[in-house]
Amino acid sequence: MAEPFSTILCTDGSGGWCKYLNKGIVGLGSYGEGYVAESVEDGSLCVAKVMDSSKMSQRDKRCSQSEIKCLTNCNHPNIIRYIDDHEKNDWLLIVMEFADSGNPHEQIKLRGTGDAHYFQEHESLFLFLELCIAFDYIHSHKMLHRDIKSANVLLTSTGLVKLGDFGFSHQYEDTVSRVVASTFCGTPYYLAPELWNNQSYNEDADV
Template identity: 35%
Template sequence: MDNNFSKYTKIRLIGEGTFGKAWLVRSHRSGRFYVTKEINLKGMKRQEKLQAANEVAILSRLKHNNVIRYREAFTSAGLLHIVMEYADQGDLAQRIDHRRRNRGIGFSEEQVLDWTVQICFALSYIHEQKILHRDLKPANIFLASTNLLKVGDFGIAKTLTNTLDQARTAIGTPYYLSPEICRRKPYNQKSDVWAVGCILYELVTLHHPFEAKDFSSLVMNILRGQYQSIPRQVSLSLFQYSFYHIRR
């Protein structure tokens, strides 16, 4: 996997996380834009290096229209570069935040259903590959220029031996944690489905289904199923779909 970064030019920094940075880059050969996740391997613990290698392995397997496409990975100067497809219309978290600040009302039902169906297509495919995403949230769901939606960021995804296996590590973003994870119980693909319900709710209402002043209170609200009612103007079918995923 050794190589160098001479094939790409960095355009701008677009994100920064626990393990490294995400850059918008341009290929010298094709002129196309990509995103490279830059992970500093120096000083990393063995488990962290395994997690980085796991992300590469998972991404390289996934080939679906609603999943961010892997291009290549290589190391250079102690950095692991994971080069991926660039979705140039941002992510759902940005769309939700912009909508909240400028209009204050949720997206149209047609738009919500279109996005939700695409998320479900991606998730169905991912689960068929015996992979749990484990961190589904609006910030990890990206939009291409054609309004095509793509699920990405498999940094904490887990591969199962078979579809009946369960994961045990409590991990993910608090607002989208399933009751199983909150109880620190074994969990499976249903925890990803739970997150889809939370995202659907957020697209309709522009706020999280479960909110609290601290993490402990948030966990209790999730376990008790205490969330704000969906607005009356939302159709019964969409309400039932969101309610089913959150109460499933």
């Protein structure tokens, strides 16, 4: 799947110039795959998302471009950092910061087995506080995330919570226009009541 960007995302850097070394698949999506990659320049780990846009609807293509736009305009410790993007023919590559401790969805399942413990109250409060800080940042920059769920909240080994997956996000101009604030999108089980009621919505729907 990463072949279209073989000169950018390589499995072996010894054969010539490349920007990122592919360390293996980290996830599968409807239109492509995600890889853990290592920056050749500084050795830092990142996530490279490779997508086949020929399989996307026009709406999905707009979502991909909106994700790049929103991530590019974010600069906050509680937001997954945008690094790079490339387009080639019908393929799109987005490179982002790697959060090395998964997400609460995975952690809850992991902590429910064996001798592991569920999140304690103070841990949950800390996660919630950092997430609220991330919300405050994107909303103050006129962005709606529109797909808040545990799988899109990422964790690092240093204890930081990072909001990720901006695939349904949108950055608006001055106020939330009716077009943006009435679009039905997101993950069904996590949608705000306003969307199910076919009502317009604002930043509150993220919370």
